[in-house]
Amino acid sequence: MDDQTPLLKTPLHGLHLSLGAKMVPFAGYDMPVQYPAGVLKEHLHTRSAAGLFDVSHMGQVTVRARSGNNADAALALEALVPVDVAGLGAGRQRYAVFTNDDGGITDDLMITNRGDHLFLVVNAACKEADFAHLEKHLGGACVVTPIRDRALLALQGPLSEKALSILSPDVASMRFMDVISTTLVGAECIVSRSGYSGEDGYEISVPEDKAEELARALLAIEGVQPIGLGARDSLRLEAGLCLYGNDIDTTTTPVEGAIEWAIQKVRRKDGAREGGFPGAARILAELQNGAARRRVGLKPEGKAPVRAHTKLFADAEGKTELGEVTSGTFGPTVEGPVAMGYLPKSHAANGTTVFAEVRGKYLPVVVTALPFITQTYKR
Amino acid sequence: MLKFTSEHEWLNIENGVATVGITNHAAEQLGDLVFVELPAVGKSFSKGADAATVESVKAASEVYCPLDGEITEVNDAIVADPSLVNSDPQGAGWFFKLKLANPSDADGLLDEAAYKELIA
Numbered sequence: 001m002d003d004q005t006p007l008l009k010t011p012l013h014g015l016h017l018s019l020g021a022k023m024v025p026f027a028g029y030d031m032p033v034q035y036p037a038g039v040l041k042e043h044l045h046t047r048s049a050a051g052l053f054d055v056s057h058m059g060q061v062t063v064r065a066r067s068g069n070n071a072d073a074a075l076a077l078e079a080l081v082p083v084d085v086a087g088l089g090a091g092r093q094r095y096a097v098f099t100n101d102d103g104g105i106t107d108d109l110m111i112t113n114r115g116d117h118l119f120l121v122v123n124a125a126c127k128e129a130d131f132a133h134l135e136k137h138l139g140g141a142c143v144v145t146p147i148r149d150r151a152l153l154a155l156q157g158p159l160s161e162k163a164l165s166i167l168s169p170d171v172a173s174m175r176f177m178d179v180i181s182t183t184l185v186g187a188e189c190i191v192s193r194s195g196y197s198g199e200d201g202y203e204i205s206v207p208e209d210k211a212e213e214l215a216r217a218l219l220a221i222e223g224v225q226p227i228g229l230g231a232r233d234s235l236r237l238e239a240g241l242c243l244y245g246n247d248i249d250t251t252t253t254p255v256e257g258a259i260e261w262a263i264q265k266v267r268r269k270d271g272a273r274e275g276g277f278p279g280a281a282r283i284l285a286e287l288q289n290g291a292a293r294r295r296v297g298l299k300p301e302g303k304a305p306v307r308a309h310t311k312l313f314a315d316a317e318g319k320t321e322l323g324e325v326t327s328g329t330f331g332p333t334v335e336g337p338v339a340m341g342y343l344p345k346s347h348a349a350n351g352t353t354v355f356a357e358v359r360g361k362y363l364p365v366v367v368t369a370l371p372f373i374t375q376t377y378k379r
Numbered sequence: 380m381l382k383f384t385s386e387h388e389w390l391n392i393e394n395g396v397a398t399v400g401i402t403n404h405a406a407e408q409l410g411d412l413v414f415v416e417l418p419a420v421g422k423s424f425s426k427g428a429d430a431a432t433v434e435s436v437k438a439a440s441e442v443y444c445p446l447d448g449e450i451t452e453v454n455d456a457i458v459a460d461p462s463l464v465n466s467d468p469q470g471a472g473w474f475f476k477l478k479l480a481n482p483s484d485a486d487g488l489l490d491e492a493a494y495k496e497l498i499a
Contacts, residue, residue: 039436040411230437303414305434330413330436337414359416359432 010056011151011208012215019226027124029057032228039230043332046197046235047373050159051227052218056151059127060205061134064117064143073118076141077111080133082254082277084264090115093177093192095262097254098133103279103286104250105257106133108242112179112192119179119190121152121203123244151211156201156235158376159223164191164202166221167214171202176377185214196232198239198375238331238338240297240370246308247295247326247340253279255286256342258295258370263287293323294348297370298339298356302363305330305337306356312341313355316362322347322354331372338372339365382485383494384445389469395482398473399445401433404498406468410435412461417453417475424448424477426484431474433464445488447480 007030016023021032032054034042045051065072074085083096093112097105107126112119122130127146134144155164165172170182174193182191187210195201206214218224233243242248248257266272269284277283300306306328314320328339339356347354350369355362382390382397387405390397401409414434424430424444431442453475457463464472479485489497 033437034410038410040413043436234436304416305414305439307439330434332413332436 008057010054011211012054012056015212015215016054016226021226021228024229026229027057029124031057032226034228034230035226037225039228039234040332042225042227042231043234045225046157046227046231047199047333048158049223049225050155050157050163050201051197051231052215052224053154053156053227053232054151054215055154055203056208056211057124058152059122059124059130060147060150060152061120061122061131062114062117062145062147063120063134063138064145066141066143070113070116070118073138073142074113076138077118078267078273079276080137080278081111082263082267082280082283083111084266084273085111085118086273087264087266088113091179093179093194097248097259097262098130099254099277099279099283100250101278102250103253103282105244105248105252105254106130106250108244108248110192110194112190114179114190125245147205149208150205151208153204153206153211153215153218154195154197154201155204155218155224156195156197156199156227158200160199160201161378163218163221163224167217174378176200176379185210185217187214189214193378196239196241197235198241198371198373199235200376200378233327234329234331237327237329237340238333238372239375240340240372242295242340243327252295252342253283253286253291255283255291256293256295260287290345293342293344295326295340296343296348297368297372298325298328298341298354298365299368299372300337300339300356300363300365303336304358304363306339306358306363306365310339310341311357312343312365313357313362314347316355316364318355318357318362325356334372340370343367380485381491382488383491384443384488385497386443386445387498388442388445390445390477390485390488392479392482392485395479396451397446397448397477397479397485399475399477400473401442401464401468402494403468406465406472409433409440410437412464415457415461415464415474417455417458418450420450420453422450423480424450433461442474444477446477446484448477449480450475451478452476
């Protein structure tokens, strides 16, 4: 995107400005990076109460089988993702990745079985490419419909259930990765019990003309505060979750990216629907034999944050380069720096010390199991 | 004598030694600081060189040496508690003391009125 392209606005843009948000360009949108409370307090508030995030920049799209049989849509989509879509029950959601022929990841996404169709949520920066990819490969068997008139809100944190239940009691009994239709502020909404902070919470697809009313209704509930993209990043990093474009991309496979948990047995070697997705040869082999490098959690021993693209070395003299940090920040809940990055198999075991080059110094960093916090999903 | 730089530092200069910190405006713009790295006492810097580093949750920023000089003292309290820089940037949140190589160089810096105009 060049500098001349005007930034897009979500349906909550005016609300962000009225709340005093600091706005920054993100994936072509003018988005709130923080509100007056600031990243640190917004992060801690989300973990202790409830945070409201505008994620309307993300892409929403439905896939409907032309046959009318949703199982046909599921099987068609399985040609693009190494995930069990056909086995996903109605009203359930699952994490997935689109892969390319080299086994690289072209985006990560959520897939929901809505009973008579599939509903996908994809990343903002990739959405137009994803829509085209879906149309190209599934357009024959399915009707692919990008949804451009709905906003997406996320409500995250331990008070989320209590807060959202005030607007609709239906949401209280939902479990992690359940998806329902329910009415909020008079609008037909799609609510999933999920999110990207490591906390219990919900994501809410709402018609754009009711988005601000819904956001204001939620913010009026005690304990709910607006949270910007800054805290969204530190929350997801503490939770060990990947940011597409940083931690996983076209140069990383699902096994290198340590997200092979998203590939169910049925799509693996000797599974009933083994392979059949782009890059299957490489990905199935890596599932059997391991990948040469892995995404790992990294805990710097000192207090200095170790940021993305910091080089990692085997030694404190910077002689043997091993890889680099893909995300790194200060974790407000951890009360110290946290990072993720790629290391060769030889250095990827938990407890291994490697050295990060920060301003000419080589700082010890310990390979650490992810997540850095305890996830509190309601399973 | 209180002086400012266009890089949002303040200098309180007494007998050729400047106490240096970042301005209220800079502290506000940076947001809550979580890490501060200060230079070694005895080290000399040229004007504009990276003398200290501050980090918020989001990003790292450099604090430039405002004039040529030698570090004579640093404020370890802000290393132990970076939030001091946010709560009192022009007082308890000072960074370091700099013995100016040429005290008259300070004449080229901004006075308070000129700095206020800069950030207005």
